[in-house]
Amino acid sequence: MTDDRPVDVNERVTEEWKADTTPGERVRTVMKRTYDSQPVATIAERALTSETTARKHLDILAADGFVESVSRPDERGTWYRRAPRSVVLERAQQLLDSVDVETLSTRIAELRETVREFEEQTGAESPRAAAVDDIGLEPAAMTEWQTAQRNLKLARAALALADATDAVEDGTGSGEQGEPAGISS
Numbered sequence: 540m541t542d543d544r545p546v547d548v549n550e551r552v553t554e555e556w557k558a559d560t561t562p563g564e565r566v567r568t569v570m571k572r573t574y575d576s577q578p579v580a581t582i583a584e585r586a587l588t589s590e591t592t593a594r595k596h597l598d599i600l601a602a603d604g605f606v607e608s609v610s611r612p613d614e615r616g617t618w619y620r621r622a623p624r625s626v627v628l629e630r631a632q633q634l635l636d637s638v639d640v641e642t643l644s645t646r647i648a649e650l651r652e653t654v655r656e657f658e659e660q661t662g663a664e665s666p667r668a669a670a671v672d673d674i675g676l677e678p679a680a681m682t683e684w685q686t687a688q689r690n691l692k693l694a695r696a697a698l699a700l701a702d703a704t705d706a707v708e709d710g711t712g713s714g715e716q717g718e719p720a721g722i723s724s
Contacts, residue, residue: 553587562588566596567605574626576609576618631697640701643694650691657684 556565565586573582583593597619600606607622634643661676663669666685669676676684 557587562586562592563596563599566593567600570597570600570606570619570621572621573606573619574621576611576620578614578616578618582619627693627696628700630693631700634694634697635701640698643698643701647691647694647698650687650694653687654684654691657687 560568565588566582569582569586579590579594579597582597583590586593588596597606597608601608601619601622604622605625606619608617608619611618638646657666657669657680658664661669661674663672663674666681666688669681669684
């Protein structure tokens with residue numbers, strides 16, 4: 540006789556994920572969504588692996604710059620979080636995947652103008668400075684300025700990534716030993 544009880548969907552998905560991926564892939568997937576520092580035990584539990592295995596893969600991801608280890612003064616052991624640099628690179632690549640470089644350049648000019656207008660309007664160099672100086676900017680305007688400033692930084696990073704990628708692909712961005720031209724000692 541067959542068992543007619545409903546299968547727990549979460550359990551089934553969890554088991555499929557575990558069967559279809561390696562521990563290293565699961566640790567990377569967990570860390571891709573981990574922006575606040577987490578202890579190894581929590582990461583291992585979420586990645587369905589042992590703490591020893593999670594730590595091994597976290598150390599590899601840290602060496603690659605994908606995660607960073609942090610020591611918390613109020614906690615024992617090493618904690619890990621997604622490295623901000625890897626988040627910036629991911630978002631820059633997402634921008635490049637969604638718009639062409641010409642459109643991105645136009646958008647950068649527009650964002651630069653928006654930021655400049657806020658600076659002129661308030662006499663402050665940043666939203667933070669405007670808040671400290673208590674300029675009295677409406678919350679919606681403050682949010683718009685912060686968003687424009689953040690988007691400008693990410694768009695510039697995406698454009699720089701595109702330029703650097705082009706330089707590496709055409710060979711103009713590296714010296715004889717594969718080091719960036721003019722940077723190696």
